Amino acid sequence: MAEAKPVKDLIRDLQALSKEETALVLEALGQPPLSDVMEQKENSLPQPGQPAQPAQVVGAHSGFPVPRVGVFSGEEGKGEVSFQQWVFEVRGLLQGALYGDEVVLQAVRRSLRSKAADVVLRLGSGAGVDAIMEKMERIYGNVLPSEKILEEFYTARQGARESVAEWACRIEELVAQLERRDALSAGAAHGMLRTKFYSGLSRSQLRSALRHRFDGGESYAKLLVAARVAELEVSSVGSNQVGVESMLNDKLDKVLEEMSLIRKRVERLE
Structure with a gap:
């Protein structure tokens, strides 16, 4: 049995074929001539002055998987x-x-479970995405008037155990x-976030660390980063102080214990 040629040798042999020889090879393989293939490709391209074909939208029966929400x-x-x-997530799919x-x-129907799925079930099988979103907003969305939300924003303040990141996310x-x-x-x-973020910080050390940045007009994003850095530094100093105090307390306990032993020995000698 003849040894098979390497792929690179086969490619070189094919490239060396003339047009007539190439046509014979394609005919033997049951493939259309190159001229037909090139003509079909040229016809598929948009002609000058014609708009390009829009991108294909994935439909319900396109074979593509349904996106996960x-x-x-x-x-x-x-x-x-x-x-x-x-x-x-749903709005992102709609806008795309x-x-x-x-x-x-x-995707919306598959993402809903339990009580939320029952909400859509009651709308009926003919309900579209817009109807579902409107219904869900009425049931699970924030129904407070804008004035109440604004009032909550202005009265908000960082909690005692709330980190800088959590405080920022809340406002x-x-x-x-x-x-x-x-x-x-x-x-x-942007202006409201910047002012409320700084003024609502509960720790005076953080406000002091950010005062020159806030007065200098730095953006909210930069203030947030600076506040997180300052928070880490303050926490680190606090941890070190706790460690030092703990060490001193341990030493003090040992000294008191030794003094107690000495006192007992003196009492025995007396």
């Missing part, structure tokens, strides 16, 4: 995404140009709720 059941403590996170409405609808969520209702512009939101 975080599970939401409407019940707390199950380790699932929050309602706002769920809304964010890849998936059609039917695919997004399937950012309040501002985001106002922005989603068009009750606040992007420019106003």
Whole structure:
């Protein structure tokens, strides 16, 4: 049996074929001539002055997998995404140009569990994504008036055990709720966040560390980073102080214990 040629040798042999020889090889393999293939390719390209074909949208029967949306059941403590996170994911699919409405609808239905799934069930099989989102917002969304949310924002203050990151996330969520209702512009939101973040810090050490940055007009993003750095430094100093105090207390206990032993010995000698 003849030894098979290496692939590179086969490629070199094919490249050396003439047009007539190439046509014979293609005919023997049952393939169309190269001229037909090139003509078909040229016809598939957009002609000058013609708009390009739009990107194909993934439909319900396209064979592509349905995108995954975080599970939401409407019940707390199950380790699932929050309602706002769920809304964010669904809106991301709707705003994208890849998936059609039917695919997004399937993704939404698959993501709901328990009580949240019952909400969609009561809407009926004909309910679309918009109807489902509207219903879910009424049941699980924040129904407080914008004035109440604004009041909560202005009266907010960092908790005693709340980290800088948690404090920032809390006030950012309040501002985001106002922005989603068009009750606040992007420019106003930045200024409000910057002022509230600094003034609402509960630890005087952090405010002192950030005062020159805040007075200098640094952005909210930079203040947040600086506050986290200052928080780590303050925590580190506090830990060191606790360690030193613990060591001194241990030494003091040993000294007192030795003094007690000496006192007992003196009493025995007397």
